[in-house]
Amino acid sequence: MLNLIRNEVTKLLLKKKLILIIGLLIIFITLLSYGQQYTYEKNIDRFENLSGAGTYDWKSLASQRLNDLEKRLDSPYIPADGIASIEIEIKQLRYFIDNDINPITPSAAKFSVDFVEQGISLLIPLIIVILAADLVSGEFSTGTIKVLLTRAVPRWKILLSKLIALLLMTTLVVLIMGLLATLISYLFFGQWGFDEPVATGFRLIDGQLNADAVILVSRFEYTILIYSLTWYVAIVIAALTLLISIIVDNTVSAIGVLMAALIGGQFLQFFLSDWPIVKFFFVTNLDLTRYLTGSYQPIPGMSLNFSIITLGIWGLLALLLGFQIFSRKDVLV
Amino acid sequence: METPVLKVTNLSKTIKKKEIIKDISFQLNKGEVLGFLGPNGAGKSTTLRMLVGLSRPSAGTISICGHGIGDDFVQAMSHVGCIIEGPDLYEYLSGYKNLELLGAMSPQVTRAAIDEAIALVGMEKRIHDKVSIYSMGMKQRIGLAQALIHQPDLLILDEPTNGLDPQGIHEFREIVKSLAKDTGISVLISSHLISEVQLMCDRVRIINQGIIVRDGAVTEMLSTGEIVWVLNNPYHGQKILSEQFQLDARITAQNELIAATDLEILPIINAALISSGLELKTVTTKNTTLEELFLSLTNQKTIQ
Numbered sequence: 001m002l003n004l005i006r007n008e009v010t011k012l013l014l015k016k017k018l019i020l021i022i023g024l025l026i027i028f029i030t031l032l033s034y035g036q037q038y039t040y041e042k043n044i045d046r047f048e049n050l051s052g053a054g055t056y057d058w059k060s061l062a063s064q065r066l067n068d069l070e071k072r073l074d075s076p077y078i079p080a081d082g083i084a085s086i087e088i089e090i091k092q093l094r095y096f097i098d099n100d101i102n103p104i105t106p107s108a109a110k111f112s113v114d115f116v117e118q119g120i121s122l123l124i125p126l127i128i129v130i131l132a133a134d135l136v137s138g139e140f141s142t143g144t145i146k147v148l149l150t151r152a153v154p155r156w157k158i159l160l161s162k163l164i165a166l167l168l169m170t171t172l173v174v175l176i177m178g179l180l181a182t183l184i185s186y187l188f189f190g191q192w193g194f195d196e197p198v199a200t201g202f203r204l205i206d207g208q209l210n211a212d213a214v215i216l217v218s219r220f221e222y223t224i225l226i227y228s229l230t231w232y233v234a235i236v237i238a239a240l241t242l243l244i245s246i247i248v249d250n251t252v253s254a255i256g257v258l259m260a261a262l263i264g265g266q267f268l269q270f271f272l273s274d275w276p277i278v279k280f281f282f283v284t285n286l287d288l289t290r291y292l293t294g295s296y297q298p299i300p301g302m303s304l305n306f307s308i309i310t311l312g313i314w315g316l317l318a319l320l321l322g323f324q325i326f327s328r329k330d331v332l333v
Numbered sequence: 334m335e336t337p338v339l340k341v342t343n344l345s346k347t348i349k350k351k352e353i354i355k356d357i358s359f360q361l362n363k364g365e366v367l368g369f370l371g372p373n374g375a376g377k378s379t380t381l382r383m384l385v386g387l388s389r390p391s392a393g394t395i396s397i398c399g400h401g402i403g404d405d406f407v408q409a410m411s412h413v414g415c416i417i418e419g420p421d422l423y424e425y426l427s428g429y430k431n432l433e434l435l436g437a438m439s440p441q442v443t444r445a446a447i448d449e450a451i452a453l454v455g456m457e458k459r460i461h462d463k464v465s466i467y468s469m470g471m472k473q474r475i476g477l478a479q480a481l482i483h484q485p486d487l488l489i490l491d492e493p494t495n496g497l498d499p500q501g502i503h504e505f506r507e508i509v510k511s512l513a514k515d516t517g518i519s520v521l522i523s524s525h526l527i528s529e530v531q532l533m534c535d536r537v538r539i540i541n542q543g544i545i546v547r548d549g550a551v552t553e554m555l556s557t558g559e560i561v562w563v564l565n566n567p568y569h570g571q572k573i574l575s576e577q578f579q580l581d582a583r584i585t586a587q588n589e590l591i592a593a594t595d596l597e598i599l600p601i602i603n604a605a606l607i608s609s610g611l612e613l614k615t616v617t618t619k620n621t622t623l624e625e626l627f628l629s630l631t632n633q634k635t636i637q
Contacts, residue, residue: 003437010434014425143421147479150385151438152411330348331387 004157008165021127021173025180032115033185036106058102066093088199091216095197107193109219111185112178116230121286124230125237125262131173132166132241133254140249140333155327163242170238174231194220200292229288236315243318246326273299282314336399337362338487338519344393346379353379355543361521366513368534369523370627376543377523381491385415398486414485416493420476424465428456428475431464432482439483450478454508470501488520494529506533527627539630546630554626559619560599562590565612573609578602591619
């Protein structure tokens with residue numbers, strides 16, 4: 001089995017897909033970091049011109065806000081559930097003032113999170129599709145599937161080795177994505193920002209944002225959390241791509257089907273968000289990271305747990321079906 | 334009795350309600366080279382695909398060295414090497430890497446076995462080049478090496494010389510022939526090329542529209558049991574044959590005298606012809622060509 005997995009990884013690596021994907025990521029990340037740096041500088045400029053003060057003194061503004069909040073906390077009239085969120089804001093402001101960091105300064109940690117938050121519903125799935133779409137269909141197009149399936153190895157083992165190789169490569173791609181986003185954006189921003197405190201754990205209860213369960217974590221922990229969710233989404237997409245790749249046995253059509261599903265799914269979400277069944281479609285559930293920031297609920301009844309479970313079911317069903325079809329398929333190429 | 338290398342019993346295959354293979358049975362013994370001859374669309378490829386587990390029979394059983402392909406796929410396939418419709422190789426890898434990947438799929442394949450297979454097909458010099466720059470002939474050699482690295486007992490070749498030039502066909506044929514002779518491997522070759530089957534195979538099965546229409550040794554099939562005499566006066570010869578041996582002989586446009594007779598009394602006939610003063614130039618057995626036989630058996634005008 002280990003041999004089979006090694007074979008599949010070798011094939012994936014030698015197809016030079018990874019280089020293509022890394023190339024794409026470098027281009028996107030460089031453009032986006034440059035753009036963010038540019039906007040940031042523009043904003044600072046505008047602020048300085050407006051205030052006429054010549055320099056943009058964020059520190060005194062932040063200290064002022066901090067004083068306000070502390071005073072409010074002393075007030076006896078403040079409702080109990082407001083205290084938690086005020087305390088969190090105080091902690092965050094203290095961090096920025098103590099470390100002499102402007103809260104709106106872009107940092108590598110922030111960028112690496114922003115990047116996957118933006119990419120999780122389209123760019124990242126597409127990258128995984130590039131990686132996986134020809135995994136089985138490619139072997140059909142070149143006829144090499146015949147060589148593979150006429151060895152003394154049962155079919156399910158062939159597919160399992162492909163799946164494991166794909167999961168390894170998907171994990172690698174997500175890691176590379178994180179590293180590239182962090183390193184390239186650091187070149188532009190010159191700030192890591194990994195120990196900055198971030199508030200997370202907002203919940204939506206009856207349409208109201210609820211901050212009871214909010215906790216402060218470091219940017220580093222938050223980044224790990226976001227990338228874990230991204231990895232999960234990537235794995236589900238990989239499983240679905242594998243299924244399509246088995247059914248369609250033609251790489252171009254496989255990519256077409258998946259792109260149509262991804263883009264069509266976004267349309268569904270836009271136009272048919274009243275229709276409850278849309279929330280069970282996998283594309284609608286891809287935006288896992290947005291639940292963390294609080295008020296996100298594309299369709300009533302959806303939550304982080306709901307989306308994770310829905311995606312998990314899609315992934316598992318895709319694998320079950322994929323194995324069934326693959327082990328019964330008549331190879332007539 | 335020794336277990337046959339390949340035993341096919343009552344095999345049928347229906348694809349989309351069309352019966353492609355209709356209840357065929359045959360077997361292949363150790364060391365035998367069997368040709369599977371038939372026009373395009375006769376069901377050769379479909380049968381071979383079922384033999385190597387690429388396609389599932391609708392009915393019937395296939396067993397390889399005693400292992401049923403349905404219930405003991407892994408054991409059965411460990412005895413088989415095959416090329417199904419052309420050599421299928423990873424173009425982005427070198428020939429060697431291709432063999433290495435496939436070798437890793439069978440536990441018994443060693444580096445030495447790979448090198449041996451490469452030497453056998455004569456690809457030592459170009460083995461580390463990428464497959465994408467190989468010629469068709471070179472790909473076919475790697476394809477053959479790929480089928481042989483795990484030292485199978487049965488080699489299944491589907492249209493192996495398609496796309497090869499005459500030189501390539503000749504070389505390929507020589508490799509397969511010497512393989513069968515030296516290693517005792519059984520070979521099943523499908524082809525629509527009569528000459529190929531005639532030159533490579535001991536036995537041949539002619540298949541048409543999903544059934545085996547003829548089965549036998551190549552030499553047997555071709556022999557008509559007739560003798561051809563070339564004489565200076567065939568009409569005199571004809572008279573002698575009918576008067577002394579009660580043989581009904583005919584004379585062709587080339588003035589050849591032809592009659593069906595037993596080989597045992599041939600020396601007596603020849604002696605009688607010579608003693609009657611005729612000049613006997615040649616005596617040969619008349620063979621039909623496999624081509625004639627093939628055409629008469631597979632004569633079909635419409636595609637059903």
